[in-house]
Amino acid sequence: MSPAAAIADRFAVDGRLVSLEPKPGGHINDSWLGVWDGPHGRRRCLLQHINRFVFRRPEEVMANMVRLTRHVSAHLTRESAPEPERRVLRLVPSRDGGTHHRESDGEVWRLLDWIEGTRSTERATTSAEARAAAGAFGRFLRQLADLPGPPLHETIPGFHDTPKRLRALERAVAADAVGRVAGAGPEIEAALDRRALSRALADRASRGELVRRPTHNDAKIANVLFDTSTGEPLCVVDLDTVMPGIALHDFGDMVRSMVADAAEDEPDPSRITLRVPVFEALARGFIEAMGADLSPLERSLLPTGACVITFEQAARFLTDHLEGDRYYPVTHPDHNLERTRTQLRLLQLLEDHDAELRRITESL
């Protein structure tokens, strides 16, 4: 039995494990898709090992996940949503009744029911798809807005602390630890020229003008499961970074990741374009789904959210480049610099279209 199969066996699945295949493509956690033959036929589950380099306190990741999936389930029941079990991730308990399995080496594993008949996509190819994804995230945020009890754990401390991200960049420039500052002059200048953006949301949040609530923090279309036959967005996945945040961060991440229709590491920044109809679709889907949970101030700051998150991501890629590629996996030496350029190019386009984007959000 492989080590992963031995761990899969620690979970309370009724039946015999017939296959367990590594699921390629995961950037953060390692995943395996398992198939069990049981009394009610075939059952598929996703076995996941939580990355402890990224999530220093995996038990807190699990505690959040249990609370929030239960809360979303309760919402679905109240709303009499059809097929509620396909609309929220469900944890399979371990054989000793826990929510996860902890190996003797301290590593944390979990098992999730696979949601059958769904697909996900890496790119929003149409505005309709973008609107549907924004609706899924908006609904998710609304469902979590009334989560009772203490705030969720911060699974990655300071994740969207944009001023902190800026300071990290300034430190990396000053330290020049791997001698890359000289070769990144224009990118450093472009990023530092926009340093004021780091405070555009942070100051309002610290003054209490923007409400802190559970947010997803990885709001890209690949984390939405769509029904294969109807195309309906069913379920939001990848819940490890759900923690207290502000709604505009998730909206900004959606724009950042969907509006350009190019890979994050597109080597030719001139190929990056801003698809205004996709921006409009994202704003429409998000506003519709959030309803009154999105304040007039938040609504007016939607384009700002896109700029802030794009700036933040540019700063993170550039910091990693200057520190010698310690966080983001790279395939060549300038990989993180290329990623920085795509973010800076997108930021420039967002700034160029600012008046138009504001007109759109005000008109919806």
Ligand SMILES: Nc1ncnc2c1ncn2[C@@H]1O[C@H](COP(=O)(O)OP(=O)(O)O)[C@@H](O)[C@H]1O
């Ligand atoms: N419970 C599930 N049911 C069906 N598909 C899933 C499920 N969980 C994840 N997926 C699919 O696997 C992909 C990767 O899973 P995810 O949890 O997002 O891990 P990561 O992005 O860290 O690799 C998702 O984009 C989705 O396509």
Ligand SMILES: [Mg+2]
């Ligand atoms: Mg994912």
